[in-house]
Amino acid sequence: MIIYFSATGNCKYVAIAISEKTNDKIQSMIQLNNSKEYTIQLEEKEDLGIIIPTYFWGLPALAKEYLTKMHIETKNKNPYIYAVSTYGTTPGGSIQIIDEILKKKGYRLNSKYSLRMVDTWTVEFDLTKEENINEFTKDTTKKLDTIIKSITEHKNEELTEKTKGKLFYTMAQFAYELERKTSNFTVDDECISCGMCAKDCPVNAISIENEKPVWKNDKCLICFRCLHRCPTFSIEYKKKTRKNGQYTNPNITVFD
Ligand SMILES: Cc1cc2nc3c(=O)[nH]c(=O)nc-3n(C[C@H](O)[C@H](O)[C@H](O)COP(=O)(O)O)c2cc1C
Structure with missing residues (x-):
């Protein structure tokens, strides 16, 4: 199963691209959250993929809340779990935060990925120019192919861009709360x-x-x-x- 949060489509695009190769079904966290479905049931050999956008070097509030409440039900003690964080400038601590949440539940991320896509925070980024869009996405397809290959081969690896230290991404979460x-x-x-x-x-x-x-x-x-x-x-x-x-x-x- 692949669960994703996507406001403007980037993460849904990634979820669909991965599912086309893994045949896993995809589920929107927004829908799961609205219907209060917090139990994720996995078949014995089923993987769990988590796809989220970076918000203020962390997670969108709904994604953080959903992952914290989520309960994984599986006979497999060590399911293969991976996360992809999409971002425009830096993924900050988004992947580490997912890992921390899972660790509290007795799981861990086998693989960690970040993927640069268009930055939808238009307070700062001008998306009226095609060249700016192209700059954000110039490596997206190639990197997504690499991520999909890694997932289908059940690799244990970290293919993330520079991330921030815990102090930085914890402080950024305060900034997020102020902006909300x-x-x-x-x-x-x-x-x-x-x-x-x-x-x-x-x-x-x-x-x-x-x-x-x-x-x-x-x-x-x-x-x-x-x-x-x-x-x-x-x-x-x-x-x-x-x-x-x-x-x-x-x-x-x-x-x-
Ligand atoms: C409120 C908000 C905060 C964001 N913060 C960051 C950030 O800290 N770092 C970054 O690289 N991108 C940031 N972004 C860009 C998104 O992570 C990126 O555009 C993502 O791919 C959007 O995914 P979606 O289309 O699936 O919603 C932010 C976007 C929004 C709307």
């Missing part, structure tokens, strides 16, 4: 009241009131799915993201 305020989002008059943002939100943080999105929770994942998927690009974060454009993985059409 929904009051940072605004919507402009181009909004057509389609309701996609509310329907799409992984943590149901948005409702439509007087034909406009209202962020009803204090905190969200700041996954930017609402901002990147808005058909009229009406949603902005801290008035910093408009100039940098929208991005979702071009191979993905269903965001679950």
Whole structure:
């Protein structure tokens, strides 16, 4: 089984690419979390793959919470478990955090991978230019092939980019908590009241009131799915993201 968290499609793309070679089924952590399915049942020889994006050198809050609550049910004492962290600039401590969570459950990551893809944190990154997208993705296909080969051969290896020390990635998690305020989002008059943002939100943080999105929770994942998927690009974060454009993985059409 492969479980993934994906706001804008990169991790879902990776999950699908791996599953095409391993024949493992894929499951969205967002859906598993919403239906409170915390038990992951593995056949005796079944592998477990965990695919997540890097957020503030760590994990999206929902992924961290889900992995912490997750219970692995298997007759195999040592199932082959691997994790892939996608990232744009540095995977920080995202893989180490998954390993720490699994160790507390008596498991360990056999293999650790990171994969550079387009950085969807458009507070900082300009995704309006094709050359910027190409720079992020120039090594993605080759590295993904290497990762898939390693997984299918059940290798025990670490193919990660430079990671950060524990002090750095622990501090970055405080920064994530500070940024997660929904009051940072605004919507402009181009909004057509389609309701996609509310329907799409992984943590149901948005409702439509007087034909406009209202962020009803204090905190969200700041996954930017609402901002990147808005058909009229009406949603902005801290008035910093408009100039940098929208991005979702071009191979993905269903965001679950
Ligand atoms: C809130 C947020 C924080 C992010 N933080 C980091 C980061 O610390 N380091 C990094 O390299 N990429 C970071 N990214 C980029 C994502 O990890 C990357 O674009 C990922 O592939 C997105 O996966 P998805 O499309 O499956 O959601 C961040 C993106 C978001 C939305």
